[in-house]
Amino acid sequence: GIQVEQSPPDLILQEGANSTLRCNFSDSVNNLQWFHQNPWGQLINLFYIPSGTKQNGRLSATTVATERYSLLYISSSQTTDSGVYFCAGKIQGAQKLVFGQGTRLTINP
């Protein structure tokens, strides 16, 4: 089946820093999404981004579908950005959304 690789697995930064999280897919995907899981376990959908670039405040995401990767950018990090970030996608024609293992981000004050 499809493999979803996220990097880095862990990232520790000071408040105010910028960061880039990466998601690589082993096959062509659609329905690519980024999620943030907070310390209480809630998963929040950040972006639905099958291709192109989207921005929402301090967060932005870019997907290059032809090269099978997506990037999540976080600027001017805040402690509330801490948590685990997941990317997920579907293989062409499939019904199942497959998740990566996540990047654990820790923002220190």
Add this chain to the structure above:
Amino acid sequence: DGGITQSPKYLFRKEGQNVTLSCEQNLNHDAMYWYRQDPGQGLRLIYYSQIVNDFQKGDIAEGYSVSREKKESFPLTVTSAQKNPTAFYLCASSIAGRDSGGYTFGSGTRLTVV
């Protein structure tokens, strides 16, 4: 506000017991999903349903059962056949079809075997 409600937040199960986790959505979504998350891991698909009265096994369906009698509801039963049920369970919904758009998740149920 539309959303997904999972209950209970915490659940304790004795060995040999069946337990049912509730998932209700008012987003008018046709598709619903159950995922399992183990500590430090990603999410794995248990079951999904694209339409009422129909559902399919995901990657780890053994020891679980579901029903989809109403569009709004997709309960998950963890049976005694599931040998390692302690985990965090997440329910999600989306529009149906290949281009399902973004998924919306509930706040999860943490199940512990005692």
